[in-house]
Amino acid sequence: MEFRRITFTIGVLLCGLAMAMLLPASIDLIDSNLDWQVFAFASGATFFVGSLLSLTAPLDAVSMEVGVREGFLLTTLTWIIISAFSALPFVGLGIGYSDAYFEAMSGLTTTGATVLVQLDHLPRGILLWRSILQGLGGLGIIVTAIVMLPFLRVGGMQLFQTESSERSEKTFPRAAQLISATAGIYGLLIVACAITYAVLGMTSFDAFCHALTTLSTGGFSTHDKSFGFFQSTSLEWVSILFMVLGSLPFVVMIKSLNGGPTVLWKDEQVRGLVILLVTVSLLLAIWLTLTRGTPFLEAILSSTFNVVSVVSTTGYVIEDYTLWGSFAIGMFFLLTFIGGCAGSTSGGMKIYRLQIAKSLVGDHFERLVSPHRVLTLRYNGRRLPADVPFSVIVFLAIYMASIGIFTVLLSVLGLDLVTSLSSAATSLGNVGPGLGDIVGPAGNFSTLPNSAKWVLSMAMLLGRLELFTVLVLSRPEFWQA
Amino acid sequence: MEFRRITFTIGVLLCGLAMAMLLPASIDLIDSNLDWQVFAFASGATFFVGSLLSLTAPLDAVSMEVGVREGFLLTTLTWIIISAFSALPFVGLGIGYSDAYFEAMSGLTTTGATVLVQLDHLPRGILLWRSILQGLGGLGIIVTAIVMLPFLRVGGMQLFQTESSERSEKTFPRAAQLISATAGIYGLLIVACAITYAVLGMTSFDAFCHALTTLSTGGFSTHDKSFGFFQSTSLEWVSILFMVLGSLPFVVMIKSLNGGPTVLWKDEQVRGLVILLVTVSLLLAIWLTLTRGTPFLEAILSSTFNVVSVVSTTGYVIEDYTLWGSFAIGMFFLLTFIGGCAGSTSGGMKIYRLQIAKSLVGDHFERLVSPHRVLTLRYNGRRLPADVPFSVIVFLAIYMASIGIFTVLLSVLGLDLVTSLSSAATSLGNVGPGLGDIVGPAGNFSTLPNSAKWVLSMAMLLGRLELFTVLVLSRPEFWQA
Numbered sequence: 001m002e003f004r005r006i007t008f009t010i011g012v013l014l015c016g017l018a019m020a021m022l023l024p025a026s027i028d029l030i031d032s033n034l035d036w037q038v039f040a041f042a043s044g045a046t047f048f049v050g051s052l053l054s055l056t057a058p059l060d061a062v063s064m065e066v067g068v069r070e071g072f073l074l075t076t077l078t079w080i081i082i083s084a085f086s087a088l089p090f091v092g093l094g095i096g097y098s099d100a101y102f103e104a105m106s107g108l109t110t111t112g113a114t115v116l117v118q119l120d121h122l123p124r125g126i127l128l129w130r131s132i133l134q135g136l137g138g139l140g141i142i143v144t145a146i147v148m149l150p151f152l153r154v155g156g157m158q159l160f161q162t163e164s165s166e167r168s169e170k171t172f173p174r175a176a177q178l179i180s181a182t183a184g185i186y187g188l189l190i191v192a193c194a195i196t197y198a199v200l201g202m203t204s205f206d207a208f209c210h211a212l213t214t215l216s217t218g219g220f221s222t223h224d225k226s227f228g229f230f231q232s233t234s235l236e237w238v239s240i241l242f243m244v245l246g247s248l249p250f251v252v253m254i255k256s257l258n259g260g261p262t263v264l265w266k267d268e269q270v271r272g273l274v275i276l277l278v279t280v281s282l283l284l285a286i287w288l289t290l291t292r293g294t295p296f297l298e299a300i301l302s303s304t305f306n307v308v309s310v311v312s313t314t315g316y317v318i319e320d321y322t323l324w325g326s327f328a329i330g331m332f333f334l335l336t337f338i339g340g341c342a343g344s345t346s347g348g349m350k351i352y353r354l355q356i357a358k359s360l361v362g363d364h365f366e367r368l369v370s371p372h373r374v375l376t377l378r379y380n381g382r383r384l385p386a387d388v389p390f391s392v393i394v395f396l397a398i399y400m401a402s403i404g405i406f407t408v409l410l411s412v413l414g415l416d417l418v419t420s421l422s423s424a425a426t427s428l429g430n431v432g433p434g435l436g437d438i439v440g441p442a443g444n445f446s447t448l449p450n451s452a453k454w455v456l457s458m459a460m461l462l463g464r465l466e467l468f469t470v471l472v473l474s475r476p477e478f479w480q481a
Numbered sequence: 482m483e484f485r486r487i488t489f490t491i492g493v494l495l496c497g498l499a500m501a502m503l504l505p506a507s508i509d510l511i512d513s514n515l516d517w518q519v520f521a522f523a524s525g526a527t528f529f530v531g532s533l534l535s536l537t538a539p540l541d542a543v544s545m546e547v548g549v550r551e552g553f554l555l556t557t558l559t560w561i562i563i564s565a566f567s568a569l570p571f572v573g574l575g576i577g578y579s580d581a582y583f584e585a586m587s588g589l590t591t592t593g594a595t596v597l598v599q600l601d602h603l604p605r606g607i608l609l610w611r612s613i614l615q616g617l618g619g620l621g622i623i624v625t626a627i628v629m630l631p632f633l634r635v636g637g638m639q640l641f642q643t644e645s646s647e648r649s650e651k652t653f654p655r656a657a658q659l660i661s662a663t664a665g666i667y668g669l670l671i672v673a674c675a676i677t678y679a680v681l682g683m684t685s686f687d688a689f690c691h692a693l694t695t696l697s698t699g700g701f702s703t704h705d706k707s708f709g710f711f712q713s714t715s716l717e718w719v720s721i722l723f724m725v726l727g728s729l730p731f732v733v734m735i736k737s738l739n740g741g742p743t744v745l746w747k748d749e750q751v752r753g754l755v756i757l758l759v760t761v762s763l764l765l766a767i768w769l770t771l772t773r774g775t776p777f778l779e780a781i782l783s784s785t786f787n788v789v790s791v792v793s794t795t796g797y798v799i800e801d802y803t804l805w806g807s808f809a810i811g812m813f814f815l816l817t818f819i820g821g822c823a824g825s826t827s828g829g830m831k832i833y834r835l836q837i838a839k840s841l842v843g844d845h846f847e848r849l850v851s852p853h854r855v856l857t858l859r860y861n862g863r864r865l866p867a868d869v870p871f872s873v874i875v876f877l878a879i880y881m882a883s884i885g886i887f888t889v890l891l892s893v894l895g896l897d898l899v900t901s902l903s904s905a906a907t908s909l910g911n912v913g914p915g916l917g918d919i920v921g922p923a924g925n926f927s928t929l930p931n932s933a934k935w936v937l938s939m940a941m942l943l944g945r946l947e948l949f950t951v952l953v954l955s956r957p958e959f960w961q962a
Contacts, residue, residue: 069850330892334885364875365956393874394845400881404815411811418898475846
């Protein structure tokens with residue numbers, strides 16, 4: 001294994017992170033808030049370490065060649081180390097390191113669970129920093145999902161192999177091109193979202209911060225009441241639109257720039273997500289109308305916003321939907337697992353895995369009845385590669401097993417069952433809010449013990465990197481090979 | 482499909498059930514309790530329908546030839562219809578049909594969840610009937626698991642194919658021999674358990690009833706306080722022993738009659754179960770000693786009894802372990818999923834599936850690191866048949882998905898999250914007690930709405946017949962083929 005390629009890449013990324021820290025430094029300087037020094041100092045420290053790491057690597061490491069095992073290690077280490085440095089400004093502002101690391105990991109994994117309280121009274125620098133973390137994390141995961149995960153064949157992601165992610169242990173041709181296109185469309189969507197938010201009444205600061213956390217399906221807000229602060233029907237509909245856009249596969253979006261919107265609708269994943277969102281939102285709206293007498297138009301906005309917020313794994317809250325009754329609670333618990341499309345900023349199990357699992361189960365039943373039948377499984381009009389079905393099902397099984405293990409770990413630390421189960425699910429799915437008084441939509445993760453915050457940070461990392469990328473490092477054979 | 486073979490078999494089984502109903506009739510007659518008429522009438526009605534069904538079938542249906550599709554239908558219909566008739570005595574005693582069907586299904590699936598209260602004041606006839614249902618259900622599932630499920634290739638059960646369960650669409654040679662041996666050893670263990678219970682202080686009635694529900698890992702008791710009624714250390718240790726015996730694979734037990742106890746220990750499933758039970762019991766005992774100051778010897782009995790009761794899916798309760806704190810709750814929640822060995826009376830996911838899943842995951846990780854490696858997976862010293870790994874993993878995924886779906890269904894019916902989630906898990910796993918005030922170890926299923934009782938009856942059936950046997954009937958291709 002060539003560790004210098006790993007240190008080089010992480011070094012370069014740290015230098016980029018250091019640059020990003022200058023943004024909150026600037027806004028605090030404009031606001032005459034002395035916190036700018038914290039950001040400036042953190043930026044300096046991060047840049048120092050980053051440049052050391054990248055400079056110690058020899059020039060030939062720059063070729064971007066990377067092997068499979070290096071890929072796993074690089075991806076996991078990147079998220080752990082970038083989080084560690086992203087936490088520095090929080091520490092500088094007097095937040096304990098457990099809280100700071102949790103907040104940074106929650107930001108970069110675009111989970112959106114927060115341990116900070118009284119957001120409305122915090123200086124703009126720190127609020128901007130949280131939003132930037134989600135913006136960067138969102139871009140990071142799209143690039144990882146397009147370039148790295150298919151190459152590592154993680155949990156069925158080999159299905160999304162493009163020319164730039166072939167497992168040839170060679171360089172990534174055209175990767176740079178694809179990354180630029182992705183970053184371009186991601187940036188444009190953020191700008192479009194920010195402008196619309198501002199036009200519809202947000203301050204330009206709120207608009208920018210929320211645009212970053214909408215498209216990254218992150219869900220950090222600048223207000224304790226989250227998106228509910230704005231109390232604006234039009235803002236909520238706009239947010240629904242951009243949360244959905246953030247959970248669509250970016251490669252398909254790039255293609256639709258030439259092929260038009262029908263390209264999007266022809267994609268099985270996109271269609272599955274939209275049908276799911278519409279169905280569940282309608283069901284919940286009808287439930288709200290029938291059981292609580294909410295006018296249907298009001299109910300459909302409420303249900304759509306919350307369903308899209310959870311399924312896209314954004315985690316914005318406009319009201320405490322756990323007060324909607326047992327059906328809503330059960331439904332939102334289940335929705336926490338699902339997630340958006342692969343190659344987007346959203347987390348969860350991902351739509352394509354559930355679709356493939358559905359056809360695998362159908363196929364399995366057919367074979368139980370007629371054992372000698374041979375069926376060809378297809379997805380998105382193409383034959384499924386031979387190793388995809390098993391990878392997908394193993395992923396789903398490990399996903400659910402992980403939630404079980406995290407639930408027990410958290411219950412050892414003293415959390416009640418609903419809190420430990422739902423916080424495990426919401427962290428692994430990178431959603432944000434869980435259920436119950438503590439981690440529910442009306443709660444806050446700040447009162448959890450520090451140990452639980454570390455466990456949940458680990459869960460966020462695992463979920464974000466599709467489990468296997470991290471878990472494989474714990475296998476002896478990884479280090480022996 | 483030859484429906485007459487199905488009706489013949491069910492008819493014969495109903496006649497047997499009618500005979501069994503004469504036992505509680507006799508005991509009520511001895512007690513001069515007029516309830517004997519209810520049992521006698523139910524017996525007559527059941528025998529009438531049973532003999533009609535078996536006599537209308539032509540003689541050639543008696544040959545016991547059965548096809549795959551007939552096998553699925555026969556197995557599922559048997560459990561549904563036998564439960565319907567087993568519920569008759571409860572109805573005759575003034576219990577509503579929803580409650581009666583729930584109790585009968587809970588008995589025959591050896592789940593052990595009950596809707597009856599004030600058991601201590603009930604006449605002996607009905608108490609005996611509940612125990613007999615579990616005794617019969619236990620034998621029924623062992624025979625099904627040895628003869629039918631491997632033949633149907635359900636969820637990896639093809640691993641346990643013997644000469645008597647080959648998928649040849651032919652007759653079952655030697656099936657009768659294996660069934661007799663199983664019934665013999667099962668009956669002997671029940672007698673041995675009953676005698677030991679009686680010697681250690683139970684009344685002979687209690688001893689017989691509890692022996693039936695111990696070996697069937699069912700868990701119905703004749704007392705509201707369940708096994709806690711007896712307050713006897715020695716009875717609890719004996720119960721632990723026989724619950725474990727009930728969750729061992731009966732085919733291996735038969736083999737060990739010749740080969741000695743090392744045959745048992747050499748079996749990977751048996752070893753896995755014992756190691757699991759010892760480890761978790763020790764962990765919980767240490768937890769109890771450290772957090773609650775319970776003397777270690779007392780703690781080890783408490784923890785072992787409850788762990789064995791849940792993992793063997795018996796469901797006896799000696800105390801409310803949900804008062805042991807969050808770790809115990811989380812742990813017992815997880816244990817609800819596991820279950821005992823295949824080919825025993827216990828439910829859950831089964832030890833062998835978890836063991837196979839573990840090696841599959843290990844294998845998957847190795848391949849992620851070294852894609853071109855070819856590994857041969859083995860279980861119990863033999864190569865895994867080609868279709869077992871996928872069947873096992875699909876089973877686990879559907880098992881967990883089913884719990885999710887049942888949870889939402891139950892929450893629609895108004896149950897809170899802990900109740901709906903844990904009752905779904907405990908019913909699907911055929912365990913018995915769930916978590917929370919209502920369905921927890923100190924609670925009772927009687928206060929649930931009738932609709933929830935039907936949903937849970939369905940969950941018990943699904944879990945008992947290893948999901949696929951029932952689910953396959955809902956597929957259009959089953960009826961088209």
